[in-house]
Each structure stands twice: as C-alpha cells, then as structure tokens.
Amino acid sequence: MVIKTWQGHPHQPFQMGSQAVPNPLRIAGIGANLGGVAGDLDAVRAQMNELIALGAEVVECYASDLGVVADAGLIPGRVAELREICAERPLAVTLHAPIPIDFMDRENIERHRAAARVSVELAAEIGAGIVVIHAGRASPEAWARDADGLLAFERDELSALGDIARDAGLRIALENISPNPAVIAGRLTSYSLDPAALARQLALVDHPGVTGCLDYSHANQGAGLLDLDPVAGARAMAPVTGHIHISEASGRPAIPSIAAQHDWMYFGIGDMHAPLGSGCMDLDALADVSDVLPGTYAILELQRHARAMLGDSLTRLRAFAGHVNALDRAA
Incomplete structure (x- = not known):
C-alpha cells in the first residue's frame, strides 16, 4: 500500500489529529457521483470535466466500476492513469467501495476484508479522503439469534480497517x-435501516478513522419500511456524520414485480435516485437537523436518465448546503 501524508486540497479540508486543516463549514463542498463508466477512463475524464463546468468541488467514484482492481489487487498501469486524471483536476475525490462488502458475513469475511483493504489502498493512490462502505447485513434468522454478536463482529472489523485508513x-x-x-x-435485514441505530454503532466504534455516511434517500426509504420518522433519523445520525449522500426517494419500498431500478423513479418506489426538487422529500426539514461534522462533503447520487438534471440538482444541493451551514450562524 502507498501511504500518503495528507497535503490538503483547495476544496478538501481533511480533519484528523495534527494533520487537520480547519474549516468552519459543516458542509465544506458539494459534488456528485460518476455515472456508469464501465472501466472507461476517458468517460471518467469527461464526467469530471462536466462536474467542474457545473461548479462542483467533489467527485465520488464507485470502485468496482473503474476497472482498476482484480482479485483484490491494484492493476498498476490503470491506477497510474486514474491517479493522473484525478491529480490534474480541481476536484476533491471520494471513493465508494463495492456495495457487497459486508462485515457481518463471517463465512466469507476474508474476501470482504480483502476488498475493503484494497479500496483503502486505491483511495490512497488517487488522493481520496473518504472510502464509503455499507453497514452490515444478515438474514433475519441470524439477526434474531445473535444481533449483539454480529454488531460486535462488525465493530472489530471496522476498527481494524479504521487503523489502516x-x-x-x-x-x-x-x-x-x-x-x-x-x-x-425477507432474505436480509440491517440495523442501519434506522440511522439512529447506525449512530449508536458508530459511537461504540469510536475510532478516528471511521465516520458515518448519512444517505438521506436511504433513510427515507428505511423510515417508510419501518414506519419511522426520517427527519428524526437524520437528526440522530447527524452528529456522527462526516459524509453525505443525497437524492430523492418517496419512501415507498420497492415492489418485487418491478425489478429494474431504471423504472423505480417513474413508479415512485425503492431507491429512485431521483433529482433534487422532484418533491419526494422535505429537504428543508432535513437541512434543519443536519448538524453534521465540519468538513463534510455532500454527494449527489443520480443514475441514468436522472443525470440529465444534474446541473439543476447541484444548484439545489448548494442551497441545501447553505441552509445547513447557516445553522451555526443562527445558533
């Protein structure tokens, strides 16, 4: 692994220990994920350039889509090209590790560890300050049998990965x-469907290399499934949140007979990744309770046809960030 000393970035105020670059803003920059690039690094260049033209400060890359890792090892030439692409552009970079990584899957934990660790290695290579990993999942039966044990197992894995990070x-x-x-x-469940439960887990992890990623859309969907208040969930998780994902979703669960995510925005179900302003969520109410950690980035997650509304959504996201950052001035 290449271990880098953080040198700072005009839009990337990383905050950890003696290397801290203070930034008084809770949301220090906004941006978006890359759309599907299928390993095409020219597409990475083009999409980053589009984000720069739209005034974004941050880009998030999905690790599995970049075509730079095989068998949990970096492909050196490909990584070198990606590193150059990132270094040449005035964008802070964050990395979303593969979604299937699951620190509650004890049977296959060595594969999950390897994938997580090479994600950290890749992030260090390309100058990414954050690696996003999804919280653990388990079958309802395993959860009912040993919830405390699964949570403890995940905490141990996160602490070990946090040391590396x-x-x-x-x-x-x-x-x-x-x-x-x-x-x-009904095949899987996760405590993190309720952001308040994730906040409790993060408090127990209590590691400087581990923070929370609050996905407002996911929280809205989890609230719809569990009959919770999505604003209350955001309020509970905000104090341990150092990264944000945002898009709009109705909160209605997906319907098994409508299997293609491409159709979910149209039907108003599931993980829609709908553009901001589509009216599915009360963004002002969410901003009111989002006293996230200083230096947090807010990443817009749009897919496919919704990316045609990227520019307008980034404008709305900047207004959301301004609302959050104004909370300190109003206090």
Whole structure:
C-alpha cells in the first residue's frame, strides 16, 4: 500500500489529529457521483470535466466500476492513469467501495476484508479522503439469534480497517443502507435501516478513522419500511456524520414485480435516485437537523436518465448546503 501524508486540497479540508486543516463549514463542498463508466477512463475524464463546468468541488467514484482492481489487487498501469486524471483536476475525490462488502458475513469475511483493504489502498493512490462502505447485513434468522454478536463482529472489523485508513491519511464512512430487493424479499435485514441505530454503532466504534455516511434517500426509504420518522433519523445520525449522500426517494419500498431500478423513479418506489426538487422529500426539514461534522462533503447520487438534471440538482444541493451551514450562524 502507498501511504500518503495528507497535503490538503483547495476544496478538501481533511480533519484528523495534527494533520487537520480547519474549516468552519459543516458542509465544506458539494459534488456528485460518476455515472456508469464501465472501466472507461476517458468517460471518467469527461464526467469530471462536466462536474467542474457545473461548479462542483467533489467527485465520488464507485470502485468496482473503474476497472482498476482484480482479485483484490491494484492493476498498476490503470491506477497510474486514474491517479493522473484525478491529480490534474480541481476536484476533491471520494471513493465508494463495492456495495457487497459486508462485515457481518463471517463465512466469507476474508474476501470482504480483502476488498475493503484494497479500496483503502486505491483511495490512497488517487488522493481520496473518504472510502464509503455499507453497514452490515444478515438474514433475519441470524439477526434474531445473535444481533449483539454480529454488531460486535462488525465493530472489530471496522476498527481494524479504521487503523489502516488512519495510517493512510483517510477515513472510512459507514453508510445506512436502503431496503434493497433482498431486504424486501425477507432474505436480509440491517440495523442501519434506522440511522439512529447506525449512530449508536458508530459511537461504540469510536475510532478516528471511521465516520458515518448519512444517505438521506436511504433513510427515507428505511423510515417508510419501518414506519419511522426520517427527519428524526437524520437528526440522530447527524452528529456522527462526516459524509453525505443525497437524492430523492418517496419512501415507498420497492415492489418485487418491478425489478429494474431504471423504472423505480417513474413508479415512485425503492431507491429512485431521483433529482433534487422532484418533491419526494422535505429537504428543508432535513437541512434543519443536519448538524453534521465540519468538513463534510455532500454527494449527489443520480443514475441514468436522472443525470440529465444534474446541473439543476447541484444548484439545489448548494442551497441545501447553505441552509445547513447557516445553522451555526443562527445558533
């Protein structure tokens, strides 16, 4: 692994120990995820350039889509090209590790560990300050039998990975999951469907290399499934949140007979990844309770046809960030 000493970035105020670059803003920059690039690094260049033209400060890359890792090892030439692409552009970079990583899957934990660790290695190579990983999942039966043991197992894994991340000058951001098709079908469940439960887990982890990733859309969906208040969930998780994902969702669970995510925005179900301003969520109410950690980035997550509304959504996200940052001035 290449271990980097954090040198700062005009839009990337990393805050950890003696390397802290203070920034008084809770939301220090906004941006968006890359759309599907399928390993095409020219597409990475083009999409980053589009974000710069739209005034974004941050880009989030999905690790599995970049085509730079095989068998949990870096592909050197590909990583070198990606590193150059990132270094040449005035964008802070964050990395979303593969969604299937699951620190509650004890049977296959060595594969999950390897995938998580190479994600940290990749992040260090390309100058990413955050690696997003989804919270653990388990079958309802396993959860009912040993919830405390699964949570403790995940904490141990996160602490070990947090050590690696801290030494690399970055952080792990643990994200609340959505009610995905496996959850809807009853095959899996996750404590993180309730962001308040994820906040409690993060408080117990209590590691400088581990923070929370609050996905407002996922929280809205989890609230719809569990009959919770999404604003209360956001309020509970905000104090341990160092990274944000945002898009709009109705809160209605997915329907098994409508299997293609491409159709979910149209039907108003599941993980829609709808553009901001589509009216599915009360963004002002969420901003009111989002006293997230200083230096947090807010990442817009849009997919496919919704990306045609990227510019307008970024404008709305900047207004959301301004609302959050104004909370300190009003206090």
